[in-house]
Amino acid sequence: MKPIRYTEAMIQEFLGDGFWTKETFFDFYEKNAAELPDREALVDSRYRVTWAEARDLTNAIATAWVESGLPKDSRVIIQSPNSVYGFLARIAAERAGLVSLTVYPYLRQRELEYMVEITEAKMVVIPHIYRKFDYIEMYKELMARFPALKQIYLFDETVPESAPSGTKSLIQEAQKYLGKADPKLLDKRRLDATGDVGLLTSTTGTTGIPKLVEWPISPRVCTAKGRVQIWDLTEKDITMAVAPHAGGAAGTLTYFAAPMAGAKTVMLEEFDPKTALEVMAREKVTAIGVVPTHLVRMLEQDIESFDLGALRFIRSAGGYLPPKVANEAEDRFKAVITSDLGTQDVGSVSGCRVSDSVLLRRSTVGRPLPGNVVKILDDDGNEVPGGKPGQLWFRGPHAPAGYYRDPKLTSGVFDQNGWATTGDIVKLDQDCLWIMGRKKDMIIRGGQNIYPAEIEGLLNNHPAVSSVAVVGMPDEEMGEKACAYVTPKGGMAFTFDDMKTFLLDKNIAKYKLPERLELTLEMPTVGDSGKINKEVLKEDIARKLGQGMH
Template sequence: MKPIRYTQAMIDEFKGNGFWTDETFFDFYDRNAAQLGDREALVDSRYRVTWNQAKDLTNAIATAWASGGLPKDARVIIQSPNSVYGFLARIAAERAGLISLTVYPYLRQRELEYMMELTQASMVVIPHVYRKFDYLEMYKGFMQKFPSLKQVYLFDEDVPAAAPEGTKSLVTTAQEYLGKIDQALLDSRRLDTTGDVALLTTTTGTTGIPKLVEWPIASRVCTAKGRIDIWDLNKEDITMAVAPHAGGAAGTLTYFAAPMAGAKTVMLEEFDPRLALEVMAKEKVTAIGVVPTHLVRMLEEDIESYDLSNLRFIRSAGGYLPPKVASEAEERFGAAITSDLGTQDVGSVSGCRVTDSVEVRRGSVGRPLPGNVVKLLDDDGNQVPDGEPGVLWFRGPHAPAGYYRDEELTSTVFNPDGWSTTGDIVKLDKECLWIMGRKKDMIIRGGQNIYPAEIEGMLNNHPAVGSVAVVGMPDEEMGEKTCAYVVPKPGAEFAFKDMVDFLLSKQIAKYKLPERLEIVEDMPTVGDSGKINKEDLKKDIAAKLAREKA
């Protein structure tokens, strides 16, 4: 299946510059089997496999699928908890020339029906029951509704009698085909790394049905190499998927980057803070992939009673990480927390090095990844002077091919020359991108632009501030003024004068000072992302002003 957006000129450009290669992700399993064969590759609570075993099991599963009537480019949905066979299913799909869509275990009928209809998936790989939910029963219903769905594989070793006819165990099938691997067949179905769609991912919007994004292999390999470099990831590392591997928080580290570096990956099937800490200590984990909620939950435990001396960095993504949580986590875990910028819709933009200073890692999103070109534009589309904030636009080899089979929707994100924007207002300083806020969040006070992130970054360093959000409030004279919402740290007091004096000590322009302070017990959030819902805060302050005026 040809990617929807990549042109031959684009392919020639990024291949010619060395950013896109002909390497597939399976190639790194093949290399690791040759160089690190007897070393452990993948571990969960039930299985431990070496690189030799991982390669052979992948080839076995891929042979079963390729010889079982699935044509090249057939779509397969993999709904997998963190597990060894979840990883093997993903890499086997690539090896068999199939297009895989790996989705979160918590997705249900509404989202999955949309994905089934859009992709016309031929096969699904699922657990029978996970967290007391019967996935097999749900997909039995899908088989009646979608004629394209012909085959179900279970991660379980046993297939229940009530399963649809032809349902098979992935584990049993893998063992059965170890003696039937057909290398020639698999080689004939090898995906072109720039000319074929290999992966589909889902966007993580907070409203509506997630969109599907097309990815050839080359762009994902390119990004993984960039991450490996800034994380200093190598074959001595032991990564751990605490967050689901279907998402970027853990998947980028463990599924995409770790095998390329020859690093081992440990899977935590179900999150429990104590279990996570126990596994990290037992397996001598050096890097974990989490969402902020995982850090918050683990910080509630007696971290110091576990030997986490091997841990060197934490990849937190998928939601807003409050600075106070980041600081406490770095201190108590004894590991650096990385920052980066990217989305499923537009791809990866930048990232911080593990060795960067706290100021850079906490305040910026790092340097553009190799091959990415960035420009900062004003409202008229002109580039802003050096050091001035502007809307971030970027172009490079880390971007996806677009939305699945939808040229019109893709054109709303990428222009004909391949440029796209994240919608962030940033400034470029010390070679790093510093986010000042979203364009829609910018406050215009009497014609002067105020960037909330700048003020928030300062106030987050106040010893009495637990979390802060700065929003615009309506004003008849100025158009907008600035209001700061603050959750004080437990037992601390924070007054308007404290805020003003502290900000003035940072030598900021007086027009940037918040002109109102609202003390709250907690912040509204967007869904379960942990991100502060500023729209709710804007409505709140507007309503308060209206009542006061009345």
């Protein structure tokens, strides 16, 4: 299946410049199996697998799927908790020439019916029961509605009687074909790393229905290599998926980057803060992938009672990490926290090195990744002078092909030459990108630009503030003014005068001061991403102003 956006000229450009190769992710499993055969590769609470075993199991699963009659390029949905066989299913799909879509375990029928329909998925790989939810029953209904979906494989050692006819155990099939795989047969189904769609990912989406994104394998390999470099990953590292591996917070570190370096990955099947710390200590984990909520929950524990001396760095993504939380985490975990910029829609843009200073890691999203070219434009499309804020545009080898089989939607994100924007207002200083705010969130007060991220960054350092979001509110005279929504820390008071005094002490221009304060017990978020939904806040303040509230 050919990617919809990449032209032959773009492919040859990135190959010629050396940023893309013809490598697939399975190639690194083979490399590690040859060089580190007895070194552990994947670990969860039930299984421990070496690189040689991981290669052999991958070949076995891939052979089982090919012999089941799945044509090359068939789409398969993998709905997997963090687990050894979840990883093996993903890499086996690539090995079998199948296009995998790995999704969060918490997705339900509303989201999945869209995915099954649009991809015409022929197979799903699922648990029977996870967190007391019966996935078999859900997929029975989906199979009845979408006849293309014919096969179910379970992350279970047995198949219950309730399962549809033909349902198989992934573990049983792996053992059945172990030692019987035909690598030459699989080689014939090898995906072209630049010319084929290799995998799909899903976006969060504010409507609740995710969009699907096409990826050739090359840009994902390219990004993973870039991450290995800035994180200084080696075969001595032990990474851990605390967040779900289906998402970028943990998946980028563990599924994509770790095999490149020959690093081991440990899987936490279900998040519990104490269990997470126990596993980190027992396995001597050197790097973890989390969302901010995981850090907050772990910081509530007696971290100092666990031996976490091996931990080098924490990859936090998927939501805003308040500087106070980051500072406390670095102090108590004795590990650095990295920051970076990228989205499922446009790809990876930049990242901080683990060796960067606290200022750069906390205040910037690092340097552009190798091969990425950035430009910072004003509202008229002109490049801004050095150090001045403008909208970030970038082009490079880390971007996806676009939205699944949707050229029109794709052309709204990437222009003909491959340029795209994250929608962020940034400035370039010390070779790093400093985020000032989102273009759509920028507030224009009487012709003067206010960047919410700047004000939020300052207010997050107030001892009484737990979380903050600054949004524009309509104003007849100025067009817009700034309104600050604040969740105070438990039991602490925070007033408009507290906010004003604190910000003025930071020597910011008076026009940037929020002119209204709204206290809230909890911020609205976008789905399960942890990101504050500012659209809800904008609607809330507009409604209150319409009601004449002051």
